[in-house]
Structures are given as C-alpha cells and as structure tokens.
Amino acid sequence: MKAVYNHHHSLHQGKSEFFRGAQVPAFERADRADHVLAEWQRRKLGEVVAPKDHGLAPILAVHSQRYIDFLQTAWLRWVALDPGNAPRDAFPSVWAIRTLRDDVLPDSFAAQLGLFSMDSGTPLTAGSWQAAKTGADCALTAADLVLAGARTAFALTRPPGHHAGADFLGGYCFVNHAAVAAQHLRGKGASRVAVLDVDYHHGNGTQSIFYDRADVLYVSIHGDPKTEFPFYLGHADETGAGAGAGCNLNLPLPAGTSASRWFEALELALAKVRAFAPEVLVLSLGVDTFEGDPISHFKLTSVDYLRMSERLAALGLPTVIVFEGGYAIEEIGVNTANALMAFA
Template sequence: VWPVRSLRSDVEPDNFVARLGLYSMDNGTPMAAGTWAAAKSGADGSASAAARVAQGARAAFCCTRPPGHHAGSDFMGGYCFLNNAAVVAQSLRNQGARRVALLDVDYHHGNGTQSIFYDRDDVFFVSLHGDPRTEYPFYLGHADEVGEGKGTGYNLNLPLPAGTSAATWFEALEQACTRIAGYQADALVISLGLDAFEGDPISRFALASSDFTRLGERLARLGLPTVFVLEGGYAAAELGTNAVNVLDGFEQA
C-alpha cells in the first residue's frame, strides 16, 4: 500500500507490509536473505572506488549488483536499495572535489539520483534515458526538470523515444558531454547502465556492442578523473562484453 494523494505519510504504521509503502516506490524490488549485505557491499565498493580516484587514480570501475540509481535518500525501488552513484559523488565531494558531474546512461531515468541532488549546484546530474511517458520509472525524467533552488540549471534530462537509433543516441550524448565540459567539474561519475543495448529484453534502444567502445572513447575525451558504477543491463550473455567495451574504449582513448 502506497500513501498516495489524500493518504497520510507522516505516521509510520506498526505493520511491516504497510511500512514498505512509505519507503518503496514500486513492488518490483524484492528483499530476501542477503539483500542488505549485497546492497551495503555495493555502496562500500562505490565509496572505495571514489577514494582511489580521489587519491590520484585516473579511473575506477565498481562492478556491483544490485544497481542503485532508482534509490533516493529515503526510498528504494527499481531493484535499487542504496544509491551507489550518489555515494561516489558525495564521497568525491567530501575528499576535495569542488564540483562533480554525474552522467547516467542507463535506459531508465535515474530518478533517485536526481532527487538526491536536485537542489544542489555542486553535483551536476545529466541523464540520457527512455521517455518517461512510456518507460519506467514513469514519474520523473522529463526535460523540464532542471533543478530547484541552488540547483536550478544543474539537472539535465535528455529523454528519448523508444526505438531510438544509435546515431540519435550519440547526438544526445554529445549534448550531455558539451554541458558537462562547460560545468568545469573536478571529477566525473558514470551511472553505467548497459541496457541501451539493442538486445536488452526490457529496454528499447539500439546500441550494438561496438557502440559501447565508442561511448568509452567519448567519455575519456572529457579528460576528468572518472568513476564508473554499474547500473542496469539485462542481456546477461552480452553484459560482460558491453561493460568491457566501455572500459577498453576509455583506456584506448
């Protein structure tokens, strides 16, 4: 049960199932034995990756599941419990980065990440994703969401229709990279969702495996210390290949 319009959310019920409604954005995020250990280990690994880059490494890749970008500061959802990319961005800020750019290339909008940084100007959130009018998470990710308060102008959503070609996707990526370059960040975080792949079973973009090499090359040209955090990607047989292609492209560039 979710406390939607006309229902109260300020009183926490004693009933556990009812409490879930206060802290989950959907019913597709199951918990089981080991869930917390896995989620916490992923967040810890993300913090460790941030520390390596803060200490001078050119880049780090945190290969973790569950993903994190749908989780907000006080809610879970979309298979996500703790927001790993947000942990990286905040860790980099805590360790001296004046400004951090956070680029989310997952097919699904990183609503949790957006909500965490929406009123801040020290973390610039940029997302390429399926249009929320038809794609999960549905209720966030529109182009008119530009931040609020101090964060106005520091949130950029680039929603694309289902079926978008690789050529059009890379045009949007170029817009994202141009804005990130103008932001003059000290570090870059990549929410590396790999479900823009043409063979992904729950997504509808058309990137081939070779396109992920091109993605890595373009990100490298931003010239920033970079932390990659694995997000979605559900074509299990090709997931490793696509991840490695991004990293190879980044290193080669």
C-alpha cells in the same frame, strides 16, 4: 584501472518480480556481475580489488536514517511475521501515495515496506541489505582510489542503485551507489562533481537527491518517461530547483531510438558536463541501451559501446564508474567491457 568487486552481490538474488501484471523470473540476476567480471579478467583490463568497509556515515549522507534502519532489519521482520516467508521474497502491497501521510512511521511491516518502496518489481531478499551495503562500499572505495590519484576506478556491483531515493527503494535498487560516491567526493574536497547517467532508465533517485544543489550536476540520457520506467520523473523540463537551477539536464528519447540519435544526445550531455567544469565525474554505467535488452528499447550494438567509451574518456576527467543496469545476460560482459575500454 582497478575494479572494486562486490563479493556479497550474490547474496541478493530475487526469485521473481512483477512485470506488466505478471509474476515473472527476476531480470536482475546474480550472473549479470559474474559475466562482467569474467570478461574483465579475460581482457586483462586491470586489477580486481575488494572494497573497504566505510561504515554507515557515507550512506546516511544521502539516505534517511529511518530508511536505512528499515533496510537493515527488513528481512528478519519479514520472516518474523511468518516463518513460512523464509523461501519467499518480500514485495509491497500498499503505498503512501498522494493525500496519505508519510511523516508518521507505521508499526506494521507491510505498511513500512510500502512506505519505503516505489514499485512492486524489486524483490527484497535475505541478502538485499548486505549486497547493497557492500555495493556502496565498492563505490566509496572506487571514489577513494580516484581521490588518491587514479584516473578511473570501476565499482563492479549489483543490485544497481540509481533508482533508490533518499528514503525509498525501487527499480531493483536499494542504496544509491552513484549518489553516495558523489557526496563522498564532495565531502573529501571536490568542489564540483558531475554525475552522468547513460542507463536506459532515468536515475530518478540520483536526480531527486541532488535536485536543489549547485555543487552536483546530474545529466541523464534515457527512455522517455511518458512510456518508460520510472515514468514519473525524467522529463526535459526538470532542470533543477533553488540553488540547483540549471544543474539538472534530462535528455529523454523515444523507444526505438537509433545509435546515431543516441550519440547526438551524448554530445549534448558531454557539452553540459564540460560547461559545468567538474573536478570529478561519476558515471552511472548501464548497458540496457543494447538492442537485445529484454526490458529496454534502444538500438545500440556491442560495437557502439566502444565508441561510447571513447567519447566519455575524451572528457579527460577523473572518473568513478558505477555499474547499473543491463539485462541481456549473454552480451552483458562484452558490452560492459567495451564501455570501459578507453578508460582501461
């Protein structure tokens, strides 16, 4: 198995985020990927390769033009407002919520940042666009490897992607790498693609991008949105719409869920994937289900990720694995490597 490594990921390093009313050091840190890469190399899991530049077309296949235009210029505009902004991350202060219009693009940078954001916990930095764009190239390169015959390829990138919608950022995410990979696989000939999301947090962006489509299945095991981020999507009654009816499965679990209960949900997820009979699987791999994660509340141990890996690999599908969340920094390398072992 090859790991496609985002050599630009460290260009995005938020200084802080807003969490439960306080401004705190950012949980989504550059050393997340560094620890995973180090453990990958220590275990000799496979070759590490650089991504190929795929341009903007595959990103624009799932994200709106005006949103990507905004991301490409956002930092320069932020600093142009006030040179004193250069050492400060950009955060939104207004949002286009219910009854307010989102069809007219305002001229104000602050208004645009709010229009294209879902939260105040995602710092926009000087390198956010470059890191996210290269992350998409990692996912696309991993997809190309699988299309060329590799059984599995791993996109080792950050910031993560599954919370990013077609036209908004949030949850530390700017470009939805899993969705970009899934759409690329479809465009290159895979008739049916399944996206399985095992991150602690529901991939609201991935769900919304494919919600009315029958060619891409989305399945997620995650913390119950009644109490867990992203709060406003991820309920069990969200099963798809229109042509996509029945092609969305959410398996929300309460905070404190044990490993045994989580694996019961995994079996339901795997059954759904098998019934869909996809040609390729995209795995959104988050390891924030770990018992020691500082912002999540499941009880999986490091050993449990070995079992997870075995069950996922047993699907026998060509698989593109995209790195998502996980914020227990000291354990993230071991946990991620364990989740990859059966594939490697």
